[in-house]
Amino acid sequence: MKSLMEWFFTTLGAVVVIYYGVKLLLFTRMLYPKRWFPLPKSFFLSMGEWAVVTGASEGIGRQYALALAEQGMNVVIMSRTKVTLDKVAKEISETTHRMVKVVVVDFTKDNIFNDIEEELMYLDIGVLGTTYSLLCNIICLHMPNLQWGDHYQMQVIKTGCSFYCVPVNNVGMLPSVIPRRFLEEEDLDQIITGVINCNVKTMVKMCKIVLPGMENRRKGVIVNIASGIASIPFPLYSLYAASKIFVERFSQGLHAEYKDKGVIIQAVTPFGVSTRMVRYQQTNVAMLSPRDFVKSSMQYIRAGDKTYGSICHMFLGWLLNSIPLKILHTESVLHGLQEYVERKQEEKKSSSSVISEA
DSSP states (O other): OHHHHHHHHHHHHHHHHHHHHHHHHHHHHHHOHHHHSOOOTTHHHHHOSEEEEESTTSHHHHHHHHHHHHTTOEEEEEESOHHHHHHHHHHHHHHHOOOEEEEEOOTTSSSOSHHHHHHHHTSOHHHHHHHSOHHHHHHHHHOTTOOTTOEEEEEOSSOOOOOOSEEEEOOOOOSOSSOOOGGGSTTHHHHHHHHIIIIIIHHHHHHHHHHHHHHHHTOEEEEEEOOGGGGSOOTTSHHHHHHHHHHHHHHHHHHHHHGGGTEEEEEEOOSOBOSGGGTOOOOOSSSBOHHHHHHHHGGGTTSOSEEOSSHHHHHHHHHHHHSOHHHHTSHHHHHHHHHHHHHHHHHHHHHHHHHHHO
């Protein structure tokens, strides 16, 4: 009996050591992405001629659009702010000499995808195999005089999707920077519709439109931006966090379905990135600039179906998952979080007003 118990605990110990040894090895790979997940110089361009980035007027989306154009791709940028999109398009075309297409669309609205799907239906999917994009065929058919470095635009009232090669679904909506209980939100019905349409429906619809072409060509990359706070049930941001965990799980499931067909589908789950969504907080080790984050996250494209996008955010994710939820969900912790964010927002407003007066 004693020898049986010794064998059991020895085996159990060996299994535990092997399990955590493998996890440690997988973790160390993330510290050296260029070594473990090397990308050929022509990797992105080999996926197709065009990239589409939603939410591209500023922040992470803008930087993805710039980065992909620097890799030699033409880009389609989507958002609802035409003036800002035009500025981004001009910047991209002048600095990279790639073609840029502007699509103005509000992703919080209902029924924005039917019209564009109908317009794309008449294009033969076989043509996509040679041009890598239905969008490229539209250019050839309707804009034959377009030159490299030009940018052009199409305002979309009821639609906001196109067929593309390397889509980055960055569009997102945070109801409030200040942490609030679910029922404390003003215009709650409108917020619910907006968050679901913007953070959930848009991503699913765009994946539905793009995947047939990628499957036929047996190559493509889809990057869906989720959020680090979706790592756990996150009170006071419950609706936003829940919408982003959908992005993560949907992307992971889709990747498992289509990875054998040459399609990479990845959820990127950042924590702090200094964008308008978080009122442009001061950058530091944990709060990265959009440029630094995108540069880092693109190194992890081949790292699997989910990445935090940077080493510091990976540590934050590990730390957040290590703290018991019973502690994180206590009233004192939630109240402290609320007070901290409110104080930070007040400090930022005060500093802004001082600068304005000066």
